Structure formats: structure tokens, C-alpha cells
Amino acid sequence: MHPNKIAPMAVETPVNTRAIQELDAAHYLHPFTDSKALASQGSRVMVRGEGIYIWDSEGKRLLDGMSGLWCMNVGYGRKSIADAVYAQMQQLPFYNSFFQTTNVPAVQLAAKLVEISPPQFNHVFFTGSGSEGNDTIIRMVRRYWDLQGYKDRHVIISRHNAYHGSTMAGASLGGMSGMHEQGGMIAGIVHIGQPYYLEGGKDKTPEEFGLEAASWLEQKILEVGVDKVAAFIGEPVQGAGGVIVPPSTYWPEIQRICDKYGILLVADEVICGFGRLGHWFGSEYFGIKPDLMTFAKGVTSGYVPLGGVLVGDRVADVLIEKGGDFNHGFTYSGHPVACAAALENIRIIQEEKLVERVRDDTGPYLKQKFETLADHPLVGAADTCGFVAGINLVRKKAANVHDCVSFDAKLEVGMVCRSHMFNNGMIMRAVGDRMIIAPPLVMTHAEIDEMVALIRACLDATLTDITQRGWM
Ligand code: PXG
Numbered sequence: 001m002h003p004n005k006i007a008p009m010a011v012e013t014p015v016n017t018r019a020i021q022e023l024d025a026a027h028y029l030h031p032f033t034d035s036k037a038l039a040s041q042g043s044r045v046m047v048r049g050e051g052i053y054i055w056d057s058e059g060k061r062l063l064d065g066m067s068g069l070w071c072m073n074v075g076y077g078r079k080s081i082a083d084a085v086y087a088q089m090q091q092l093p094f095y096n097s098f099f100q101t102t103n104v105p106a107v108q109l110a111a112k113l114v115e116i117s118p119p120q121f122n123h124v125f126f127t128g129s130g131s132e133g134n135d136t137i138i139r140m141v142r143r144y145w146d147l148q149g150y151k152d153r154h155v156i157i158s159r160h161n162a163y164h165g166s167t168m169a170g171a172s173l174g175g176m177s178g179m180h181e182q183g184g185m186i187a188g189i190v191h192i193g194q195p196y197y198l199e200g201g202k203d204k205t206p207e208e209f210g211l212e213a214a215s216w217l218e219q220k221i222l223e224v225g226v227d228k229v230a231a232f233i234g235e236p237v238q239g240a241g242g243v244i245v246p247p248s249t250y251w252p253e254i255q256r257i258c259d260k261y262g263i264l265l266v267a268d269e270v271i272c273g274f275g276r277l278g279h280w281f282g283s284e285y286f287g288i289k290p291d292l293m294t295f296a297k298g299v300t301s302g303y304v305p306l307g308g309v310l311v312g313d314r315v316a317d318v319l320i321e322k323g324g325d326f327n328h329g330f331t332y333s334g335h336p337v338a339c340a341a342a343l344e345n346i347r348i349i350q351e352e353k354l355v356e357r358v359r360d361d362t363g364p365y366l367k368q369k370f371e372t373l374a375d376h377p378l379v380g381a382a383d384t385c386g387f388v389a390g391i392n393l394v395r396k397k398a399a400n401v402h403d404c405v406s407f408d409a410k411l412e413v414g415m416v417c418r419s420h421m422f423n424n425g426m427i428m429r430a431v432g433d434r435m436i437i438a439p440p441l442v443m444t445h446a447e448i449d450e451m452v453a454l455i456r457a458c459l460d461a462t463l464t465d466i467t468q469r470g471w472m
Contacts, residue, residue: 049076131165210247236282274298278359
């Protein structure tokens with residue numbers, strides 16, 4: 001080995017935190033991370049998970065309010081998923097689905113996904129991730145229009161502050177300017193404003209604002225030209241953008257506009273799918289009927305990577321009847337081990353009635369408890385939707401949320417708050433000054449109480465800290 005390199009080592013128990021941090025800094029480039037800054041500070045080394053908790057290498061327990069990364073729907077430590085994966089690995093660890101072959105778990109999972117999804121879905125395309133799912137969406141909708149002779153109908157309309165992944169297609173569909181600046185964008189993707197009431201709804205009711213935000217789609221269709229627009233894509237609730245829950249009028253109006261112009265409606269269900277909003281899919285919560293749905297994350301609860309696209313009959317009929325070869329697919333499309341994990345994960349969700357629990361019991365309970373945080377001096381607004389929730393940190397509260405006074409963005413109060421959360425055993429994500437959670441769907445009432453009390457204590461610690469810094 002070259003003398004400049006650090007030797008890999010056997011992992012000790014207990015884990016040698018410093019040694020792992022040094023190797024981490026030396027070799028591991030983390031996603032969406034300033035590697036230089038992280039190297040000077042040292043990563044937190046996660047070593048174990050059970051239920052809604054994870055432990056780091058120093059033995060500290062954290063309540064995982066983010067379900068890993070919006071995915072650990074059935075909670076950590078499910079032996080039956082590990083067993084299903086182990087059994088499949090011994091039986092058939094891999095085979096591809098390219099050359100007139102298939103495998104049993106992939107077929108069973110496709111049938112299961114059709115069973116739990118809305119009636120227009122009868123076909124599934126498997127990928128390895130949500131980003132690959134959205135790449136598939138672009139290629140599939142363009143192919144759909146090409147096959148019908150509409151070669152110009154290639155433009156996809158998305159939204160600012162949307163997140164659709166990190167491949168070229170995912171980043172281009174997404175509405176994150178920081179991503180567009182690095183590596184550019186795929187042609188033929190345009191963006192409209194997001195339905196964020198706190199941002200754009202001043203002097204309007206949420207319902208009025210929802211209609212206005214949807215009208216931006218119609219304006220964009222007319223601007224681009226009806227004969228050029230292939231599809232509209234959106235997350236039912238924007239996740240990474242900060243848990244942006246659109247007003248109730250928004251999605252039905254989007255559906256009406258898509259129907260009026262005949263453009264395909266694509267729901268990116270990577271976060272909202274598999275029970276997160278108290279329905280199998282977020283589209284059902286909002287009462288819309290998408291033509292295509294991207295899924296990932298909750299399909300396996302993150303135990304093994306898997307993603308894909310549920311293909312509605314409108315698209316599937318054209319692709320299958322007129323299409324011939326669809327020149328698209330991945331080595332790991334329909335990976336038997338990932339599909340086995342998904343089947344067991346979905347079996348758990350059904351057996352424990354997690355979707356119904358979030359809809360009828362724990363979701364409403366979380367709403368009731370979480371929204372009590374609105375009385376905290378730092379909180380301008382607190383809202384939930386199923387098992388996602390967010391609070392806006394403000395310098396000065398007001399009766400009308402639009403009159404609250406924000407912090408100077410440069411202070412990065414959200415990051416300060418996130419540190420207090422982490423140091424006190426609570427994982428909550430900061431998006432600007434909005435603090436968000438997406439907890440495991442297995443949470444009990446007692447665990448919700450514990451989480452909300454912990455968040456309040458961390459908000460208190462944040463308030464004391466920033467008051468001492470003179471920021472209030
Ligand atoms: N669509 C949506 C709606 C997502 O949330 C993806 C697609 C991409 O999935 P993959 O499996 O390719 O990562 C996502 C992923 C965050 C964060 O900071 C969110 C995601 C990924 C990374 C970070 O909240 N969501």
C-alpha cells in the first residue's frame with residue numbers, strides 16, 4: 001500500500017470512534033456535504049437501530065424523527081426483513097430481467113404493488129432508487145408521446161423547491177437552484193412556483209392561494225405551447241423542500257388543468273408513498289388520479305435500496321401495444337433480494353395496519369400534540385399532515401402567520417436548532433428556518449408524547465442560546 005494511505009482496519013467493538021472518523025475523512029465523500037468542513041469536525045458514527053431509536057458509536061441514543069431519510073416506515077430492527085433477505089440471498093441472490101427472464105420476488109412484488117395502488121395502476125417498472133425512478137419517468141413520458149406521433153411533446157413542468165433526486169434527470173426535474181448550478185440541466189424541463197402558503201399567501205385564504213398556485217401551471221402550459229407539454233410532476237407534499245403541504249384546493253385544480261390539456265400527471269410518491277400520509281399513496285390523500293407514480297424509500301423501509309414507477313393504464317397501454325422494445329432498464333431492475341425485502345416490509349405494514357393507524361389514530365394524535373408547539377416563543381407556525389410535520393422558527397410571533405418576523409437567513413437559526421436537537425437526542429431536519437420531521441409510522445402515543453416533549457425542550461435550549469447571542 002502507498003505510504004500516504006491509511007490502512008483499512010477491522011471494526012472493533014466497541015467501535016473506535018476516532019479511528020472511524022479519520023478513515024471517513026480520508027476516504028468517504030458524503031452526499032450533499034462540504035467534505036473539508038466535515039473532516040475538521042468529524043462525522044457522527046451510527047452503529048445500531050431499534051424501533052424509533054438509533055445509537056451512535058459513543059453509546060448515545062437518538063430518537064429518529066426523520067425515519068433515517070424519510071424511509072424507515074416500519075422502524076429499525078425488523079428481524080423478519082433480515083430473514084427474508086437472507087433466505088433470498090441463499091436461494092437466488094441475483095438474476096436480471098432483461099433477456100426473457102424473470103424472478104419470483106419481483107413478480108410477486110409487482111402484483112402486490114398493483115393490489116395496494118389505485119385502480120388505474122396495473123404495471124410496475126423497477127429501478128434501484130427514486131432518482132432512477134424519475135429518470136425512467138422522463139424517458140417513459142417522452143416515449144409515450146413519440147409513439148403517438150407527438151415528437152415535440154417533450155417538455156415536463158415541475159416546481160421550484162421540488163426534490164426529485166440527484167441524477168441528471170432527478171436534479172433537472174427538481175427545483176433546487178443549488179443543484180442546477182452544479183452540472184447544469186437536461187433540456188425541456190421548466191418550473192413553476194410552489195404552493196407554499198406561508199411564502200406566497202399573504203392577504204389570501206389558503207383555498208384562494210391554492211387555486212392561484214395551480215393557475216401557474218395553466219399559464220406555463222400556454223406559454224410553452226400545449227402541443228409541447230408532455231407532463232406535470234409533483235410531490236403530493238414536498239418533502240426535502242421543507243414539508244410544504246399544499247392548500248386543499250391545489251391538487252384538484254392541478255388535476256383539472258392536466259385533464260383539460262391532456263397532459264400526463266406524475267406523482268412523485270418517493271416520500272408520500274407507503275403510508276406516510278395515512279394512505280398507501282399521497283395522491284389518494286389529495287384525491288388525484290396520476291398517470292404515473294414514482295416510488296422508493298418506504299417500499300422497503302430503506303432496508304435495501306429499491307425504487308420504481310407504477311405505470312397507469314393510459315401509458316402502459318401505449319407502451320405495450322404500440323411500443324416494441326422500450327430501451328431502458330437497470331442491472332438491478334427487479335433485484336430479487338430487494339423485492340424480497342419489500343414484500344416482507346409491505347406484509348408488516350398490512351399486518352400492523354400502519355396505514356390505517358396513521359390515518360385514524362396516530363396521525364390525528366401527532367397533529368394534536370405537535371400543534372401545541374405553536375405556543376412556543378420561537379414558533380410562528382406548526383403543522384402536520386399524516387406523519388410529516390414542520391415548524392417555522394421566527395424572531396417575533398404574530399397572530400397572523402404572515403406578520404411574523406423572520407430571522408436573518410445568514411444566522412442559520414435552523415442549523416443552530418438542529419444542533420440542539422441532535423445534542424439532546426432528537427433528530428429533526430432543518431430546511432432554512434423550518435424544522436421538519438417524518439417519524440417512523442410505528443410510533444405509539446407514548447413515543448409521540450416523548451418526541452414532542454423532547455422537541456419543546458430543544459426549542460427552549462435554542463431560545464436560551466440565541467437570546468444569549470443577542471439574536472432575538
Ligand atoms: N423523489 C423524492 C420526492 C425524494 O424525496 C428522490 C426522489 C430521490 O430518491 P433517491 O432514492 O434517488 O435518493 C427523493 C429523495 C433530504 C433528502 O434532505 C431527501 C431525499 C434524498 C436525500 C435527502 O430531505 N429524497
